[in-house]
Amino acid sequence: MAGSRHKLMLRQPEIILRLTATQHDQLKRTLFPGDGKESVAVALCGTHRSAQRTVLSVHRINAVPDESCTERSAVSVVWPTEPQVPLFSEGARKKMVVLKIHSHPSGFPRFSGLDDKADRALLGSLLKLAPNEIGHASAVMLPEGKIFARLLGGEGRFSKIARVVVVGDEIVSFEDSRSIKGALFDEAFLRTQQAFGARTASMLSKMRVGVxxxxxxxxxVVEMLSRLGVGELVLVDPDVIERKNLNRILNSVASDAAAARPKVKVFARAIRRLGLGTKVTSYQTDILQRKVVHSLAGCDFLFGCVDSADGRDALNRVAAFYIIPYVDVGVLLQADGKGSVQQVCAAVHYLIPDGSSLLSRRVITAEQVRAESLRRRSPDQYAALRKEGYIQGVNVDSPAVISINGFAASHAVNEMLARIHPFRRDANGEFRAQTFSLSDGAWLRIEDGPVCPFLSKRTGRGDCEPMLDNSELS
Incomplete structure (x- = not known):
């Protein structure tokens, strides 16, 4: 009987389509030229697959010129596919998914019979010419910008794409409203729902967040996310609890330090004891491991709470390649070790996949990334070069105090909440980079940096070799 119940619980992987706000705006301009007729575009999508999720991320969009279409009306569009053959060929070569997206100017909220016929013809042909394990996709945009989508697999059946997520200064999730109304209510999250509403509470419960x-x-960050009702956490940290950590790491106790318990295991234990239903996947290693990147690629949001430049750069790459919003949080406490404090400050950066990066914002440098990569791969060579003065400006251990860490983390988590439930009076775009100086009493919004020339070209690329275009992960 238990086996039967287990089989009944098995579900097909959730399918998610992600695109950036810039891509969404591009599509809206293309698909709604103002004449009340349907228009169309095609796109290449990167992919990520796991047992729980299949994620498509928009990489590049090709608009089909309206003047090239042989027929356009309020309910149909007929367009030539020949000019798109190079894109189809690229998709086949790179094992990417082709997405066809057209408009419904009338606001018709479902795929029509004409859509069914056209999609089977186009996507069915693509499955023969550019076969892959996932299939190819079709989507419709409505006048208000909502998108719904589906996937045609190799077996010739349509599968609904459960969520279409737009990542920008706000994170917009298009999904069936019935899934929100049907969500189970837990009184533990009553206050969250009262503050942010049922939709946001439901969104949190479905989110997979990497820390x-x-x-x-x-x-x-982990403590707050689990108490907010986040559905699943992916925790990554290579270290164990030491006695010097007990002054600032929540849920750690002296026996953890004595037993040298992994930090991620201590948090997994604490979340289970909390009993609010948050699932935990933990990795006692650093981010530059294939299995870790693979797990983070399926997340809906990422938090970086690391000091290392190469770790922060890797997280920035994951966010761009798989179109995931990313918050980087850091703390600096400068002290002389004798009780005198020169500076106490924190920084919270919100990064959009096709926007600026930590490198283009000059938060980290390419030299720091190279040096710390060398320190991890070849400690002896790193030590020799540093002794000779060839390596400078790398991070060293600095003082850490629980109240300052908690202050910075609270701002980071509130930054996530502001993106999924905009509550600010000023535009979210003005809060992409913030610094807080507790010693000076200053709270500053910093001007965003330029678009990252490296990562912007890789937005939505998804799985590829070498992974993240990083030879260390090949």
Whole structure:
């Protein structure tokens, strides 16, 4: 009987389509030229597959010129596919998914019979010419910008894409409203629902959030996310609890330090004891491992609570390649070790996949990334070069205090909430980079940096070799 119940619980992987706000705006301009007739575009999508999720991320969009279409009306569009053959060929070569998206100017909220016929013809042909394990996709945009989508697999059946997520200064999730109304209510999250509404509470319960770095700042982030009702956490940290950590890592106790328990295991234990239903996947390693990147690629949001430049760069790459919003949080406490404090400050950065990066914002440098990569791969060579003065400006251990870590982490988590439930009076775009100086009493919004020339070209690329275009992960 238990076996039967287990079989009944098995579900097909959820299918998610992600695109950036810039891509969404591009599509809306293309698909709604203002004449009340249907228009169409095609796109290449990167992919990510796991047992729980199939994720498509829009990589590049080709508009089909309206003047090239042989027929356009309020309910149909007929367009030539020949000019798109190079894109189809590229998709086949790179094992990417082709997405066809057209408009419904009338606002018709479903795929029509004409859509069914056209999709089977186009996507069915693509499955023969550019076969892959996932299939190819079709989507419709409505005048208000809502998108719904589906996937045609190799077996010739349509599968509904459960969520279409737009990642920008706000994170917009298009999904069936019935899934929100049908969500089970837990009184433990009553206050969250009262503050942010049922939709946001439901969104949190479905989110898979990655937290890389589970020490001082990360421990606060994990605690707050689990109590907000986030559905699943992916925790990444290579270290164990030491006695010097007990002053600032939540849920750690002296026996954890004595037993040298992994930080991620201590948090997994705490979340289970909390009993609010948050699932935990943990990795006692650093981010630059294939299995870790693969797991983070399926997340809906990422938090970076690490000091290392190469770790922060890797997280920035994951966010761009798989179109995931990313918050980087850091703390700096400068002290002389004798009780005198020169500076106490924190920084919270919100990064959009096709926007600026930590490198283009000059938060980290390429030299720091190279140096720390060398330190991890070849400690002896790194030590020799540093001794000779060839390596400078790398991070060293600095003082850490629980109250400062908690302050920074609270701002980071509130930054996530502001993106999924905009509550600010000023535009979210003005809060992409913020610094807080507790010693000076200053709270500053910093001007965003330029679009990252490297990552912007890789937005939505998804799985590829070498992974993240990083030879260390090949």
């Amino acid at each position: 890389v770095g589970c020490s001082g700042t990360g421990s606060w």
